[in-house]
Amino acid sequence: MDLTQNTKKYESLWQITVRQFKKNKLAVIGLTIFMLFVLIAILAPVLAPYDPTEIDLFKVHQAPDREHLLGTDELGRDVLSRLLYGARITLLVGVSSMIFSVLLGTLVGAVGGYYGGLIDNVLMRITDVALSFPSIILLIIIAAYFKTTVFGMIVILGITGWMGIARLIRGEFLSLKQKEYVIASQAIGNRDFRTIFRHILPNATAPLIVAATLRVGYSILFESALSWLGIGIKPPTPTWGNMLSNAQSDIFQAPWLAVWPGVMIFLTVLTINFIGDGLRDALDPKLKNK
Amino acid sequence: MSKYLIRRILQAIPLLFGISLISFVMMRIMPGGPLAGYLMNPKVTPADVARLERLWGLDQPIIIQYWRWLISMLRGDWGWSYKTGLPVLEMIFNRLPNTILLMSLSYLISIIVAIPIGIYSALKRYSVFDYIFTIFAFIGVAIPSFWFGIMMLLLFSATLQWLPSAGMMTVGVEFSLIDRIKHLIMPVLVLGFVNMASWSRYMRSSMLETISQDFIRTARAKGLREKVVILKHALRNALIPIVTLLGLSLPAIVGGAIITERVFAWPGIGGLFVNSVYSRDYPILMASLMLTATAVVVGNLLADLAYGYLDPRIKYE
Numbered sequence: 001m002d003l004t005q006n007t008k009k010y011e012s013l014w015q016i017t018v019r020q021f022k023k024n025k026l027a028v029i030g031l032t033i034f035m036l037f038v039l040i041a042i043l044a045p046v047l048a049p050y051d052p053t054e055i056d057l058f059k060v061h062q063a064p065d066r067e068h069l070l071g072t073d074e075l076g077r078d079v080l081s082r083l084l085y086g087a088r089i090t091l092l093v094g095v096s097s098m099i100f101s102v103l104l105g106t107l108v109g110a111v112g113g114y115y116g117g118l119i120d121n122v123l124m125r126i127t128d129v130a131l132s133f134p135s136i137i138l139l140i141i142i143a144a145y146f147k148t149t150v151f152g153m154i155v156i157l158g159i160t161g162w163m164g165i166a167r168l169i170r171g172e173f174l175s176l177k178q179k180e181y182v183i184a185s186q187a188i189g190n191r192d193f194r195t196i197f198r199h200i201l202p203n204a205t206a207p208l209i210v211a212a213t214l215r216v217g218y219s220i221l222f223e224s225a226l227s228w229l230g231i232g233i234k235p236p237t238p239t240w241g242n243m244l245s246n247a248q249s250d251i252f253q254a255p256w257l258a259v260w261p262g263v264m265i266f267l268t269v270l271t272i273n274f275i276g277d278g279l280r281d282a283l284d285p286k287l288k289n290k
Numbered sequence: 291m292s293k294y295l296i297r298r299i300l301q302a303i304p305l306l307f308g309i310s311l312i313s314f315v316m317m318r319i320m321p322g323g324p325l326a327g328y329l330m331n332p333k334v335t336p337a338d339v340a341r342l343e344r345l346w347g348l349d350q351p352i353i354i355q356y357w358r359w360l361i362s363m364l365r366g367d368w369g370w371s372y373k374t375g376l377p378v379l380e381m382i383f384n385r386l387p388n389t390i391l392l393m394s395l396s397y398l399i400s401i402i403v404a405i406p407i408g409i410y411s412a413l414k415r416y417s418v419f420d421y422i423f424t425i426f427a428f429i430g431v432a433i434p435s436f437w438f439g440i441m442m443l444l445l446f447s448a449t450l451q452w453l454p455s456a457g458m459m460t461v462g463v464e465f466s467l468i469d470r471i472k473h474l475i476m477p478v479l480v481l482g483f484v485n486m487a488s489w490s491r492y493m494r495s496s497m498l499e500t501i502s503q504d505f506i507r508t509a510r511a512k513g514l515r516e517k518v519v520i521l522k523h524a525l526r527n528a529l530i531p532i533v534t535l536l537g538l539s540l541p542a543i544v545g546g547a548i549i550t551e552r553v554f555a556w557p558g559i560g561g562l563f564v565n566s567v568y569s570r571d572y573p574i575l576m577a578s579l580m581l582t583a584t585a586v587v588v589g590n591l592l593a594d595l596a597y598g599y600l601d602p603r604i605k606y607e
Contacts, residue, residue, distance in 0.1 A: 129308050132583045134545030137563070141316070141575075144567045217432065224434050225549060229564065241434075248440050248553070251448050258444055262437030270432035 020282035027278020030271035037268055041087040050078035052085040053236040061254045071256045074246055082238035083260055089239045090268065093153050094220040100158025101219075102212050105165025110196050112166070113173025124170070127163050135160050139222055143231045153226070153233050157219045165211055172204035179203075206283040213276040217269040224265050240265045298594070302587045309583045310576070314356045317572060323348065324372045324570040346372065359576065369573035373566070378573045381562065382581065388458060389558035393547055396478045397536070400485035405532070407486075408493020409525065415498065423490060430487020435546055439480040439553035446476060456555035473554075481550045485539060492535055493528070500528040530600045537593020541586050 011019070021027055040047065049069075056076035064071040070079040108127070112120040130138070138160045146152050176182065177200060185195045226232030227241030235242055240261040247258035325339055325348070343349045347358060362369065368378040411420045447455035454460060458473045500506065501524050509519045548560035555561075559578055566574035 125305075125308070128305065129312060132305065132309055132541070132586050133579070134541040134548075134582065134586075136545035136548055137579070137582060140548070140564065140567055141313075221434055225436055228434075228436050229552065231567075244437060244440065248443070251440070251444055255444055255448065258437075258440050262434060262441065265434050265437065266429075266432055269434075270428060273428060273432055 017279075017282045021278050024278040024281055026274045027281075030274025030278070033267065034271040034275060037087055037264075037271075038091060040084055041091050044084040044088055048078075048081035048084045050081040052077065052081040052238050054078070061250065063254075064256055070260055071254065073243070073254070073257055074250060079243075079257065079260065082243055083240070083264060086238040086240045086243060086261065087264070089150060089233060089237060090220055090223065090241075090265070093150060093157065093223045093233075093239075094216045094268075094272075096154040097157035097161065097219045097223075098212055098215040100154060101161035101215055102165055102208070104158065105162035106169050106201070106208070108162065109166040109169025109171075110173055110201065113170035114177055114192065114196050114200070116174075120170070123166070127166055130160075130163050135222065136225065139226055140229065140231060143226050148226075148232055148234065150233055150237065153223060157222060160222075161215060161219060165208070165215070168207055168211055169204060172207065173200060176200050176203055209283060210276055210280045213272060213279055217272040217276070220265060220269055220272075224261075295595075298591055302591070305587065306580070306583055310360065310580060311356065313579045314359065314576065315352060317570075317575060318352050318355070324572060363576075363580075368577050371566075371574050372571045373569050373574075378577045381574065382559065382577055385557055385559050385562055386581075388556060389547055389551070389560065392474070392477055392481065392550070392556060392558060393543055395474060396482035396485070397543065399478055400482040400489060401536070403482075403486045404489035405493050405529075407490040409497050409520070409528075411490065411494040412497035412501065413520065420494075427487040427491045430483050433483070435480055435484065436549050436553050438483060439476065439550060442476045442480060443553070458557060477550050477554045477556050480553065481543065481546050484546065485543070489532065489535065489539075493532055496531050497524065497528040500524045503527075526600065530597060533596045533600060534593045537589045537591075537596070540589035541582075544582050544585060 054077060056072070059068075059072050059076040060074060062068055062072040062076070068078050068080065070083065073079055073082070108123050112123040139156060142156050142160070143153075146156070148156070182195060182199055185199045190199075223232055223239065224241030224244070227234075227239045228245045230242075230245055232241055233239045243261040244258065247254075247261075251258055324346075325342060340349075347355055350358075359369070366379075368382075370377055371381055374381065407423050411423050414420055443455050446453040453476055454473050458470065459465060460469055460473075463469060501520075506519060506524055509523045510516075514523075547558065548563060550556065551558045551560035552564065559581070562574060563578045565571075566578070
């Protein structure tokens with residue numbers, strides 16, 4: 001018998017996570033479709049048959065045909081091209097605002113949870129106030145006041161989406177800061193900054209990754225709702241939300257306008273939720289047994 | 291119990307106070323006041339604008355404006371709309387019943403649909419039925435509600451012409467219950483869809499947790515019929531977390547109502563709110579914000595009280 005075969009191979013945490021993730025079929029399908037959407041967004045200039053902002057008033061509201069596979073909108077712009085370019089804006093806004101929310105939420109939650117006392121109290125009361133408004137109300141008020149560019153939208157969604165993450169991180173910190181390794185880190189004289197970000201935070205990443213993934217989906221939903229209301233990102237920049245804002249009034253002349261942008265939003269959010277679900281199972285085996 | 295209630299109400303006061311101060315200041319420091327529209331109008335002289343500014347008190351420092359607003363609001367005078375000149379209270383209460391009708395019906399339907407689905411999914415775990423409703427839940431959470439509304443319009447109004455596309459009654463027709471119900475079907479379904487989906491999932495996992503507990507085995511061992519075990523012993527315990535969820539879902543439903551009212555041109559508070567944001571109609575905005583915040587605080591409180599009622603082990607002191 002070959003002894004080398006007996007040397008058991010140990011898996012790294014990353015390998016375990018990947019293996020667990022692969023077991024969840026929906027999550028794998030979700031990730032595949034999502035990566036496809038990312039590819040579409042990157043390759044939009046190559047794939048799009050027309051310039052997404054090119055106006056052709058002789059070809060307004062054309063039904064889908066061979067020339068315009070998904071028809072044209074109220075200004076004669078090619079819907080398919082706008083849809084492809086819209087993927088760029090939607091994904092960019094979704095992911096960037098998630099990063100913004102995660103940074104802000106982590107900072108608030110970590111500081112509150114680590115220091116406790118008055119700081120924690122003040123931060124949590126601010127979080128409570130921010131949570132007392134339905135997010136869409138906060139978003140409408142803030143978005144209506146600013147000239148919303150893509151960057152502005154990212155900031156607005158970022159500063160209205162951090163509260164849940166702050167609560168989550170605070171909760172993690174409250175229990176983790178009692179652990180021996182934290183006390184050890186403090187005892188050897190590490191600065192708080194190092195203790196918080198090098199020793200505690202890495203242990204809170206599992207729930208954070210799941211929350212952050214789901215956050216991308218929420219951001220995309222909110223961005224599309226705001227752009228649909230006409231106070232988000234404005235045309236001619238195409239987003240899936242603002243492509244729908246005239247679709248309702250034109251529903252009798254051009255019903256095809258209403259369908260595809262919505263399908264894209266729906267599929268994107270759905271796949272993100274599948275991925276989030278898969279990550280939850282993969283990162284936290286305890287939850288799965290429940 | 292009453293002590294607890296009083297303490298909770300006393301705690302809510304500073305919260306609402308903080309919310310009102312923050313929203314008031316936030317609104318005023320942002321660019322483009324309610325007078326911006328008049329400045330564009332060549333028929334309005336700068337003197338007129340200055341007179342309006344004085345009349346509405348907008349020339350005062352923010353903190354004095356806030357103090358005046360607070361004092362008169364506490365006296366029950368919520369001011370006049372800048373845009374229509376009507377009393378704010380009148381405008382709000384003309385539309386509030388419509389929103390409450392829409393929201394409460396959608397709450398009710400969501401509960402009626404979600405709870406049985408959740409129970410059945412839990413009892414028949416991993417059955418075809420369970421899988422179908424798992425997919426249904428994923429769809430409900432991921433679908434943009436405004437688009438779902440537009441798709442319903444496309445199907446039921448534009449194509450099949452079964453249901454009216456907007457408003458709460460057919461123009462020029464006398465009030466009839468059937469007509470009202472026809473106008474309600476789509477908005478109520480669109481508003482409730484997310485809740486049906488997510489609540490049924492929560493109900494399912496709560497039920498699963500409950501039926502795996504010892505007292506359920508005891509009940510079965512006593513020889514009780516399965517129906518009694520499930521509906522009397524398990525359900526009541528499984529409902530506890532759901533009731534809290536119902537209270538906490540209130541902000542999302544208020545937010546959803548804004549979108550839904552917009553899609554179906556439902557004459558409620560949501561439309562009033564969006565329009566007053568566009569025109570910077572501060573008095574209306576403040577009133578609708580305070581109403582929302584109060585509803586959220588009350589919703590949380592009711593959820594806690596219901597929690598105590600359903601679970602006698604929890605005592606509030």
